[in-house]
Amino acid sequence: MRYWRFWLYSLFCLITTACITPVSVPFGLQKDYLAHIPARIAILPCRIWPQGALFPGQEKTELPADQVQANCDQFDKFILAGFDGQPFMRGISPRVVKALIEKSEQPDLLNDLNQLWFRPSQVCEACQQPGAYYQQVIAPRSDWRTWLSSLSRTVSSSDAVLLPMLLAVSTEKVDDHGLFYMRRAAQVALLLIDSNNGQLIWIGGREAEIRLLLKDDKGEAKPEQIPPWDELWKRVFVDDMWLQFPGRQS
Numbered sequence: 001m002r003y004w005r006f007w008l009y010s011l012f013c014l015i016t017t018a019c020i021t022p023v024s025v026p027f028g029l030q031k032d033y034l035a036h037i038p039a040r041i042a043i044l045p046c047r048i049w050p051q052g053a054l055f056p057g058q059e060k061t062e063l064p065a066d067q068v069q070a071n072c073d074q075f076d077k078f079i080l081a082g083f084d085g086q087p088f089m090r091g092i093s094p095r096v097v098k099a100l101i102e103k104s105e106q107p108d109l110l111n112d113l114n115q116l117w118f119r120p121s122q123v124c125e126a127c128q129q130p131g132a133y134y135q136q137v138i139a140p141r142s143d144w145r146t147w148l149s150s151l152s153r154t155v156s157s158s159d160a161v162l163l164p165m166l167l168a169v170s171t172e173k174v175d176d177h178g179l180f181y182m183r184r185a186a187q188v189a190l191l192l193i194d195s196n197n198g199q200l201i202w203i204g205g206r207e208a209e210i211r212l213l214l215k216d217d218k219g220e221a222k223p224e225q226i227p228p229w230d231e232l233w234k235r236v237f238v239d240d241m242w243l244q245f246p247g248r249q250s
Helices: 002-015 065-083 094-102 113-117 130-138 142-154 229-236
Strands: 041-043 160-176 179-194 200-213
Touching (some): 041 094, 065 160, 113 142
């Protein structure tokens, strides 16, 4: 009887996601890189996490292109400010990275990134966070490692790549037990990747939301009832995101 129950449970696990053990990658410095400080870090321009490579539970981002760019501009400014006054954090700015790539023999390197991350057959139901998805699905792929190698050669032989990503950004009206709010929320991640082997060196991230109560929930929200982006980013872009970054001094 016990064996029958065991096989029935195993079959249930195969046809549902209920028995999947989540794969976890902790935020901060990864254990194989505890004594490693990259010599040169190519800082890529911020981008939306490739929408064809969403991990389970990740929301799709549906914002106008101008709002995506404006939010990415804020992320880029935060990152550059984080390198100021840090003698052991040697970063090559997104502006310089873009200029070097545009002058190279592979001017479409940055444009290739989304396609590289997306594969119709990519499935990892246990990868429910960005670090786990990257380590399990993206890092092992040979075409991704080839891309990193090409980027490294193009950008001053950088031995690491810092990839800032908007994981999910949204503006929506929510019903919270009969009270209606306009809500803006964001989830971001910073991935520091070894250019030589594609392994994750460090990962940081943060999520936050801001709400404004709607006095009249019957129509569209007025501009003053929509939380401003600047207030949201004050909650997202904080120094704690840099915890354990290799070479960083507090």
